[in-house]
Amino acid sequence: MPQPMRGNESAPTLAEVARHAGVSTATASRVLNRSARVSLDVAARVERAARELAYVRRRAPRARGTGVVAVVVFADPLQYHADAFPVRLLAGLRRSPSGAERELAVFTVPRRSRRPPLVRYLCGGHVDGVLLVGPWGDTALTRLLHAAGVPVVSLGRPSEPDTVAFVDADNLAGARDAVRRLYASGRRSVATIAGPPDTAAGADRLAGYHQAVAAMAAVRPAVAYGDFSSASGEHAMQWLLDQRPELNAVFAASDQMAAGALRTLRRHGLRVPEDVALIGFDDAPVAALCRPGLTTVRQPVEELGSRAMELLLRNPARGESVVLPTWLVVRASG
Template identity: 35%
Template sequence: MEITGRRKRATVKDVATEAGVSRGTVSRVLNGQPYVSEEAREAIEAAIAKVGFVPNRAARSLVMQSSQAIGLIVHEPHSLFVEDPNIGSILLGANAALSEADYQLSFLIADSARDIDRLARYLSGGLIDGVIIVSARVGDPITRAIAELRLPAAFVGHPRDIGDAAYVAIDNRGAAREITSRLVATGRRRIGMIAAALDRDSGSDRLAGFVDALGNRFDPQLVQRVPLYSYSDGQAGMRALLERSPDIDGVFASSDAVAAGAMAVLQDAGRVIPDDVGVVGFDDSSWAMRCDPPLSTVHQPAGDLGRAAAELVLQQLHGDDRDTGGRVLECPVVWRGSA
């Protein structure tokens, strides 16, 4: 079928003509303003449906000084988006809360310095009303840009330099301490950690919890630092630990993806899990059930984190400053066959 031209977009004038009212009356209905009779309102709604009118949100934003859009900024490399199910779950949780409030989610990725500069310019343009920030680091330029613009914001996680800004998080340190203690209780003597993402609060807190649990038994030589919560970093970290300490019999991996990579290396090296080496992770993501045996881990309520962060931003937009500080959600240990 040949397309001969674009259909003309219906206008406010078209709606007014069809409904038999003035354009001003149509505008009042579209903007939710009072002083319109019920009869006129019903005629306008019927006319909108008949002529196929779609409000121009950009123009409406200029009048209302609101875009009805919230940005979700994820400060992670592009490569991690395919691997990390938590990002998708946070996004879906935030989107559900915003949809209920008739707000649109705008997904923004900060992978490079150029991305950060571009996002700072975008945020200053009034195209979004507030932001949710995931994976911010201490000293993050995104955090500085948001503070300078005074945008309503909520962090997923708790970087140490956000002052009294709203955030939603889990107790990474306490959960890491608990699952490491469970691993110790299985009788392991040489327990190491593949410690990822130490440039953000989640990674550094999980390492701190691991150290807490081991106490005097902690050996810094059994900690392998890696950059990201990724499968490939789990593989690299496990290879380094095996080379340095071939007698290792327990591993705490700071995410499920890292744990899955570590388990693959151990099994390729002929180690039986959990008989020879017990492995635990963190997240309770889809990675945990892909492992064989299934992975003991910490349940991170990623969807609830996204929803709670969105609710905190909406609360600020509605002028409600009550209890917009920190929220900490529960994250229980889920014990399976890997340890």
């Protein structure tokens, strides 16, 4: 039977992984080295034990000063390439004095996907640090990186506090400011198109909306959800109009979703901002291209990248964080 995990903090050994999986050390070695075929059940038990124990194979001393930083982006590949955020982030990483001296190895991974070959590469002494972008799931990956002695920083607040250092924008305050502006303009039926609630940005921007609405008299809240994409903004806006035809203001948790919402409003013959005021979030290039121009909450993406690189190369403590302010950019839509 598998043995319980050890209670101390020393690095686990291959023998302990084998005991935890209920197999011999030789079998565990064959699974982790892919040197011979074993049953799918045995392989799954060994790999699960390695994850739970944060085991990292140490074939040689960990490399130092490789000159490479890995940027692992957890996102749908099509959405990644359609979004200006990654390009602005990479520019910010290069803007850092330390980042300008390093090569960036960029990996795109479907959300919450586990890629054992990628994990072995990241932990194998090939990079000076790892920057995680997007919803990277549970703490298994960060535990493995920490166990391997690889500095790691999350761009965005982690779902579990004190598991990894992070850099983020003040999404909560930015959302509050947007909703307060809509209220100050006399709007009382203020809806939101929220991002995915399992992402830090989605959860914080929705929390900011609720905080603002709770402090305002006579405001009727309504929430629809999208995935930060333009298409999801179109669908969410349609749902809101079906549920609340009298609404007169919308805060969208991304500019892409706001652009989609704008298309739906136009199809219904509604004028922006005369009939429905609209505010987005990010100040992405699409915000200035919308007609009317989109009022939005600007987050300093390039500075986020620069600060993340500087923090990463200091090998930060797990709870260390940098939170940058946001501000409203006022255009014609709200």
